[in-house]
Amino acid sequence: MGRDTISNFPEELAQNIRDGLKHGLSEEMMVKGLVSVGNLMSRFVKPDSVEESLMNEIWQTATDEEKRMLAEIVLRMGKKRVH
Template sequence: MADPKKQAEEKLDNMSESKKEDILESFSEFQQYLKGKVEKGESLGLSEEQMAKGAERVAEYLKNHESPKNTEEKLLQEMWQVAEDDEKHKMAHVLVKLAKKAG
């Protein structure tokens, strides 16, 4: 069985730099990207728990491979870096809720 963390990293690594830049350029673009992924997950029948685990993988990737492009992303990155695993999991749930609310 494939490692979901590796799959997420490969998918993000394969994304074009210009697309990454577009998504990370503004926090609202980042929210819209997450909203699209959450909507896709819901359409596939994923639970909020499964989507939160996906959000954790994305957050870990961003922490390790991308520099924050705005103050909101910088704050999220700093919070992620100091959080314990259970706190990261809770933040991932909050990110899923935030994405659902994005306009």
């Protein structure tokens, strides 16, 4: 992720959560979606920075339960910005 993208991430995340809620997605469905996206990115996206490499290594090392926990944290972070 570029610097501009990183700075926009919290608001982009909040907007996606708003859209999901508007379309009837449950938090459980959003968490499962976040885990799926994390798995896909870990497999197919080449990290462009030291931070992305670290996040990729954390994701690949994490158990399924830990990945779910990380997804729940990301969801909670985004929900703080949902109005």
